[in-house]
Amino acid sequence: MGEKSLNLAPSVWDRIKSGFSYLAKLRRKPLGFAGLIIIVFWILVSIFAPYITPYSPTQFSGDKFASPSLNHPFGTDRWGRDVFTRITAGSRTAFTLALSATLLGLVGGTALGLSAAYFGGWIEEVLGRLMDILMSFPALLIAMFVLGVLGPGTINVIIVIGIAHIPRIGRVARSATLQVKNQEFVEAARVRGESDFYIMGAEILPNILDTLGVEGAIRFAYSIFLSASLGFLGLGVQPPTPDWGLMISESRSYLQIAPWLAIFPALAIASMVLGANFLAEGLEEVTGGER
Amino acid sequence: MISFTLNRFVQALTSILIASILIFLIAEALPGDVAQMILGQYATEDSLSALRNKLGLNKPLHVRYFNWLSGVFRGDLGTSLSKTGVKVGPLLLRRARNSLVLAAGSMIFIIPVSFLLGITAGLKPGSWLDRLISVTTLGLISFPSFITGLVLILIFSVQLGWLPASSSLELSTGIFQQFHKLILPILALSGVMLGYITRHIRASMVKVLRSDYTRAATLKGLGRRTVITKHVLRNALLPAITVIAINLGWLLGGAVVVEATFGYPGVARLVLNAIKHRDIPVMEAGLLFVVIAYITVNFGTDILYTLLDPRIRYSRGEE
Numbered sequence: 001m002g003e004k005s006l007n008l009a010p011s012v013w014d015r016i017k018s019g020f021s022y023l024a025k026l027r028r029k030p031l032g033f034a035g036l037i038i039i040v041f042w043i044l045v046s047i048f049a050p051y052i053t054p055y056s057p058t059q060f061s062g063d064k065f066a067s068p069s070l071n072h073p074f075g076t077d078r079w080g081r082d083v084f085t086r087i088t089a090g091s092r093t094a095f096t097l098a099l100s101a102t103l104l105g106l107v108g109g110t111a112l113g114l115s116a117a118y119f120g121g122w123i124e125e126v127l128g129r130l131m132d133i134l135m136s137f138p139a140l141l142i143a144m145f146v147l148g149v150l151g152p153g154t155i156n157v158i159i160v161i162g163i164a165h166i167p168r169i170g171r172v173a174r175s176a177t178l179q180v181k182n183q184e185f186v187e188a189a190r191v192r193g194e195s196d197f198y199i200m201g202a203e204i205l206p207n208i209l210d211t212l213g214v215e216g217a218i219r220f221a222y223s224i225f226l227s228a229s230l231g232f233l234g235l236g237v238q239p240p241t242p243d244w245g246l247m248i249s250e251s252r253s254y255l256q257i258a259p260w261l262a263i264f265p266a267l268a269i270a271s272m273v274l275g276a277n278f279l280a281e282g283l284e285e286v287t288g289g290e291r
Numbered sequence: 292m293i294s295f296t297l298n299r300f301v302q303a304l305t306s307i308l309i310a311s312i313l314i315f316l317i318a319e320a321l322p323g324d325v326a327q328m329i330l331g332q333y334a335t336e337d338s339l340s341a342l343r344n345k346l347g348l349n350k351p352l353h354v355r356y357f358n359w360l361s362g363v364f365r366g367d368l369g370t371s372l373s374k375t376g377v378k379v380g381p382l383l384l385r386r387a388r389n390s391l392v393l394a395a396g397s398m399i400f401i402i403p404v405s406f407l408l409g410i411t412a413g414l415k416p417g418s419w420l421d422r423l424i425s426v427t428t429l430g431l432i433s434f435p436s437f438i439t440g441l442v443l444i445l446i447f448s449v450q451l452g453w454l455p456a457s458s459s460l461e462l463s464t465g466i467f468q469q470f471h472k473l474i475l476p477i478l479a480l481s482g483v484m485l486g487y488i489t490r491h492i493r494a495s496m497v498k499v500l501r502s503d504y505t506r507a508a509t510l511k512g513l514g515r516r517t518v519i520t521k522h523v524l525r526n527a528l529l530p531a532i533t534v535i536a537i538n539l540g541w542l543l544g545g546a547v548v549v550e551a552t553f554g555y556p557g558v559a560r561l562v563l564n565a566i567k568h569r570d571i572p573v574m575e576a577g578l579l580f581v582v583i584a585y586i587t588v589n590f591g592t593d594i595l596y597t598l599l600d601p602r603i604r605y606s607r608g609e610e
Contacts, residue, residue, distance in 0.1 A: 031426065031429075138585075140547060140548070141547075141559075141578075141581065144547065144562070144563060144566060145317065145566070145578065147566075148321065148566035148567070148574075149317055149320055149321055221433065225433070225435050228435055228437075229435050229436075229437065229548050232435070232437045232548065232551070232552075233547065233548065233551055233563060234567075245435075245437075248437060248438070248441065249437075252441075252552075255441075255444065255445065255449055255456070256449060259445060259449065262441050262445070263445075266438045266441055266442070269434075269435065269438060270433060270434050270438055273433040273434070273435075274429070274430060274433040274434075277429050277432065277433050278429065281429065
């Protein structure tokens with residue numbers, strides 16, 4: 001930011017262009033670029049999951065506890081299901097959960113944080129207090145509690161993780177808005193007589209997208225982290241849906257005889273979270289965000 | 292200072308009170324009938340209503356809340372529903388002690404290591420050592436503790452056979468006689484926090500090194516060593532206290548994954564199992580304990596922070 005001497009509101013097209021230029025700049029950041037590659041890899045895997053292997057993720061396809069071989073590169077589990085197939089199919093579960101939860105958190109957090117900073121006064125005060133209370137409890141504890149009431153399941157996991165994101169994203173959106181809201185183009189829109197809703201959506205929001213993008217990447221990584229943990233605790237997606245956290249939890253009784261049941265899903269989770277964190281770090285450097 | 296402390300104390304008490312209401316309400320909202328659960332599905336309607344009367348389940352909501360709360364103050368937390376006849380109070384105390392031992396163990400490990408790594412990396416930002424530490428810590432915060440735990444089990448239990456994979460404690464022997472069972476859980480619990488705190492300390496070192504007063508101290512002609520020990524470290528490490536405190540709260544509630552991985556009998560797993568089995572008295576007591584511990588830690592940190600940094604007292608409320 002900062003170089004612009006004339007504070008005109010950038011157009012939507014400028015925004016898209018700068019979005020791509022950030023991705024192009026990532027090439028010079030080894031960490032961020034590695035993250036980008038890992039995430040793109042997993043996106044491709046999740047898109048083509050059903051076509052990569054001949055097996056079904058929920059049907060048995062061979063002997064029980066077969067160790068890794070050419071037919072079953074990651075071995076089979078206690079029901080004789082192909083672990084490789086369950087890993088590729090599990091990437092879809094992971095993306096579905098993490099993307100939806102992140103989106104929910106971004107929409108809710110941005111709406112709250114932006115309007116709190118824009119209106120100020122008692123609205124900001126009340127929203128700020130609310131977020132402080134929500135944030136003062138460990139996300140996993142809230143998730144555990146709420147899932148205990150709602151019962152486990154895909155939709156509930158998305159809601160719980162999304163809600164856990166809202167205060168943190170809200171805080172980031174608020175401080176980004178505070179930096180923008182007194183600039184000339186916002187003032188100009190106000191003089192033109194635009195509505196508050198228009199100013200927030202069309203003038204301020206496009207200018208805090210950089211910050212929100214970086215935060216989104218961080219929250220995406222954390223979503224995978226959380227959903228895997230919930231799956232591991234048996235509070236997330238239920239069997240037989242292929243879920244990495246759940247797979248690791250099921251593998252624990254067989255660590256001695258079939259360590260591959262734990263190793264491959266662990267690698268999958270670790271690489272995806274690591275990729276998203278690397279990407280977030282790279283984006284933060286590229287967008288020049290000082291947070 | 293006294294008015295500030297009082298103010299924060301009242302705030303903490305209010306938070307605990309609100310949390311207790313929330314916990315009670317959510318526990319009430321849990322699906323399922325308690326009397327039915329105790330007596331089983333073949334109980335007659337007569338015996339069910341007799342039990343509801345005895346447990347006071349027919350009374351209005353606010354009466355039951357105050358009954359529960361007064362029980363908490365008298366130290367009577369009721370009896371467990373899933374473990375028949377077990378008093379919740381002593382059960383919770385034992386689990387709380389186990390959790391505190393685990394949390395303390397992690398802290399003793401994390402604080403010196405993260406300070407060392409964070410300061411080393413922060414003193415020379417951009418150096419290869421800084422990069423190595425940055426990537427490692429990014430890795431640490433990316434691995435959920437059950438993965439770290441599993442890797443530790445695979446190496447130290449399955450392969451080497453040095454340490455046990457299960458950390459369930461024997462009731463007859465003291466916890467410190469079974470310390471070998473604590474090592475793996477402590478390491479697994481420490482991973483993510485070690486990463487966070489190290490990164491935080493590094494970032495705040497870099498920020499302080501670039502600041503005006505550091506430059507001023509250097510221009511005054513002080514040696515680098517004096518500048519760093521007298522000016523930089525002091526200002527950079529102060530914020531770390533808050534981060535550590537926030538994470539200490541996380542250790543109490545967030546340890547559930549580690550406790551589940553190793554079968555360690557801590558509070559978090561007690562709550563998790565209580566939620567799963569709809570054991571409402573245990574669940575309420577466990578959650579209340581975690582919340583009180585959490586708020587107490589935050590309160591203590593605020594006071595400590597204010598004692599160490601008098602600026603806070605006068606500039607509260609600013610960002």
